[in-house]
Amino acid sequence: MKSRFAPSPTGFLHIGGARTALFAWLWAKKNKSNFVLRIEDTDRERSTQASVEAILDGLEWLGLDYDEGPIYQSDRFGRYNEVIQELLSSGQAYYCDCSKERLDSMRETQIENKEKPKYDGCCREKSLENGVVRFRNPDDGSVIFNDFVKGEVIIANSELDDLIISRSDGTPTYNLTVVVDDHDMQIECVIRGDDHINNTPKQINLYEALGWSVPKFAHVPMILGSDGSRLSKRHGALNLLSYRDEGFLPDALLNYLVRLGWSHGDQEIFSIDEMIELFELKNINSSPASFNQEKLEWINQNYIKTCAPSDLIKHLNWHLERLEVNLDDGPKIDELVDFLRERSQSLLDLSRSCVMFYKDFDDFDELQANKTFSLNAKDFLEDLLSHLSELNDWSANNIHSIIESICDERNIGFGKVGQPFRLTLSGDGKSGSIDKSAQFVGKKRTLARLKKAIAWINSQNN
Template identity: 55%
Template sequence: MKIETLFPLDPNVKVRTRFAPSPTGYLHVGGARTALYSWLYAKHNQGEFVLRIEDTDLERSTPEATQAILEGMEWLNLEWEHGPYYQTKRFDRYNQVIDQMIEQGLAYRCYCSKERLETLRTEQENNKEKPRYDRHCVHSTPEDINAPHVVRFKNPTEGSVIFDDAVRGRIEISNSELDDLIIRRTDGSPTYNFCVVVDDWDMGITHVVRGEDHINNTPRQINILKALGAPIPVYAHVSMILGDDGQKLSKRHGAVGVMQYRDDGYLPEALNNYLVRLGWGHGDQEIFSREEMIELFNLEAVSKSASAFNTEKLQWLNQHYIRTLDPNYVAKYLEWHMQHQGINYSNGPALAEIVSVLGERCKTLKEMASASRYFFEEFTAYDEKAVAKNFKAEAIAPLAKLSEKLTACNDWTVENIHEAMNQTAQELEIGMGKVGMPFRLAVTGSGQSPSMDITAKLVGKERTLARVQKAIEFIQTHN
């Protein structure tokens, strides 16, 4: 059987992979890892990556979920060469193929009622037989050919389906285990397993990377491809991801949708690096740049075993990327969190400077945005524990002396601020902590911050001096 493909496929492309999510929910972690593996395999082999939205489940598919999938893919920087294609826009194509299959005896109309099918299933279960359709309609033609019916694929009854899974090795399923599955419903809509086959064929997919929950679909799809005379892709079924507790990853484990990780302050580089290691590795290496992932990734090194999600490891990676990526690049992602938390970051230092200063202290950009608020806004209260320790009456003298020296600074530099703090400690014959700790609390409202010479430099001279004066007044009032 020969049906022309609808896509102008480049014959020079040797590898073409696809990611085909169903928009019945958000892009979750497992789906994101599958997309990443599929994308990496295409890039490693100088191939192409196709994005396809499998939206045939009309009742459960939503535009919001579709948009969330596209946003997630874009945020992860997994760009596609072809797509996104939508199955609901290809029904004419699927039905064209089904009609030709009926003509050639590869599929047939089934007019059996629900009652008959239920009776058949009950009898088979009572006889301890595997429930399957008995081909009652394979050769019969009803008086009214337009009566309600489904279309079934005429599955082979002899032999086996054998395929070499790139992750799991050889898999063999006897055709006696397979049913004549329905490929078109009574309402005329084609079914998932059939649409996938036509899409993979039309789009020239050479390698199908997907979750292990699809293993049972593969022999059915291979038989349809064989019936169509279409090439069989290489299949690679990756294992599931478990939560920290060893249970299947679900909403109870926290962030499951990919965009939740953005909202929680993770960089896409961190999540990609973490996901690639959930089932694949290269020696003991933990940190992979995008270029290294592309260069080193192969399906043969993907583990058959389930992987456990570890949030602490993800946080560790995230902090690594916050610290090591170009601060100007990280600042673009920090900007979203500043806006989300309602911080007016126009009135203060550049966000890249915040990244450089707080990178060692913050595991997430959400935490960084929150921790940077005092660089841009006035705070209304001091940390109570820090006040009890650092705002005693004896803190007034070092704050007043420091204020004099800072006021005299014509050049507001880190070096001059540090020197003013040193001179204050020397002249008052006190330890540096007696100067630095009250100064920190005065300027930031907190007992924790980066080095105070750097912090005061970024807060600015006018703001720093005003806050020191306010602190002196607070201490005088409360002691």
């Protein structure tokens, strides 16, 4: 009972494709079967290696591991031609040499007569030996199949065309290659977007003409933007890896995707194991789902707060490397992450929050410094420098006690010392609790930054 994901490398992997891949992957895992990755690269003009690599990288980032593949259709032309010859020999396919002008004229006439545009079978009995190859679609009866999502679908054969299965240059077309591949790869269930549902009756007729078993089908509705229009870049139809770049955890994105059109009661948060256990194709909603950026961000923040530190750090490292953070020059990253993640909405936020603990900054934020670094603040910072220099047990509790003692001595509120100290430590005034921040910055860096802040104040008042 295999499933497959079969993207065309004519663009990047996006949210819709990733959700289709997830549903197919979950179905395979639930049925203890194989998940096959097939790259449908027969469109030589539009297929690119960059798109192939983006697809592979995107699946790897999401953790959607495939058991077979990647299998490239461009490596299987010999097999497709073998099947085309079989259909020609059995009379179930034929050559057609109709010109584009004739076909255009034929369709215009059909439209004027309010008929469904389709090939009129002009070359069916000509016994030609070259041209495009068309499949001889049955004239009578209907194609009937039960779709996991759409229910029973009935299409009269009279509605269907004699579809082209091989172009004049000998390259096979999508409807032929997908049937051959799904048969040869023993795909039990074809899970794909519902933009393919019009192709399914044609493909079923090809299966039957070849005497092959017809797989099951699940056509998943498209994802719409929050305004109900087709999903576009402004809604979130981005290269999948842009979500990695923006600081989303892959498991959080998978959790969000599985809920786009599928549900299990009111449950919102699912582990991967829960997804596999609970996933059923019949529970996919037949209506389009709407993409909601705020919901995705909420799920991502939930995962950042609750996932295992080791998982968080594994993905955080990618961002830290890009910020050129050297983890050997600062606190233990697991302890720091535990401190910072409660206030982080994304891995991008979290990685940027880490920087101040490993790298020194060149200058203070000018607006914040002018507002916070007063002459009174200088006195408080000098008190901190004096007291903290003598502190041997560098801990948040002891640092907090020193701040409180200064406040008591000067009869001022905690914020009078805390605010300039926060700016001193961070450079921009953005950090978590001041005592814990100082603990993680470390004694040496803290004292150096206090001296830097005092020097800044002196420079402004000379």
